[in-house]
Amino acid sequence: MEFRRITGLPPYVFTIIDGLKIEARRQGHDVIDLGFGNPDLPSPEVAVEKLAEAAHNSRNHRYSSSRGIPKLREAVADLYLRRFGVALDPDTEVISTIGAKEGFSHLMWVLLEQGDAALVPSPSYPIHIWGPLFAGADVREIPMGTGADFFEKIQEAYEYS
Structure with a gap:
C-alpha cells in the first residue's frame, strides 16, 4: 500500500544522523551528540519529585x-x-500545544492551501519542510549561509513562486 502524502517527503534527516552516530560508536569513536538536545544526565531530583507529586494528583489524570x-x-x-x-x-x-512541531504543523494546515508556496530556509528542521508539504503547499527552499543576503534570497524565491 502506498500513501500519497508520504511518498513525496524527503528522508528524515535525524534518522540519517542517528544511523551515522550508531556506526561511529560501533567503530569506537567517542560521539558527543549536540543534536536534539536530548539530556544525557539524570534530571534534578527536585524535578523528579514534583513530577511524581503531580502524577499522584488525580486532577491531572485527564486531558486539559x-x-x-x-x-x-x-x-x-x-x-x-x-x-x-x-x-x-x-x-x-x-x-x-504538545510541542513546537505539533504547533507548527497545525499552523501550516490553517495558513496554507493546496498549491500555495511556502518559503523555507535551508538548512532547517524537517518540520519546516514537512508541515507545508502535508498542507499541500509547494516548498521553496532558501539557501542560507555565510555572506548570504537574506532578504535578496527571499525576494528571489518569492518572485520564482
Whole structure:
C-alpha cells in the first residue's frame, strides 16, 4: 500500500544522523551528540519529585482544555506583555500545544492551501519542510549561509513562486 502524502517527503534527516552516530560508536569513536538536545544526565531530583507529586494528583489524570491550561495561557500572555510589550488575550490569542512541531504543523494546515508556496530556509528542521508539504503547499527552499543576503534570497524565491 502506498500513501500519497508520504511518498513525496524527503528522508528524515535525524534518522540519517542517528544511523551515522550508531556506526561511529560501533567503530569506537567517542560521539558527543549536540543534536536534539536530548539530556544525557539524570534530571534534578527536585524535578523528579514534583513530577511524581503531580502524577499522584488525580486532577491531572485527564486531558486539559483543547486550547491549553488557562493559567498557562495567562502566564504566556503576561510574559509577552513584560518581555515584548505585546498585549495578548489568553482566551483568543494564546494556545498551547504538545510541542513546537505539533504547533507548527497545525499552523501550516490553517495558513496554507493546496498549491500555495511556502518559503523555507535551508538548512532547517524537517518540520519546516514537512508541515507545508502535508498542507499541500509547494516548498521553496532558501539557501542560507555565510555572506548570504537574506532578504535578496527571499525576494528571489518569492518572485520564482
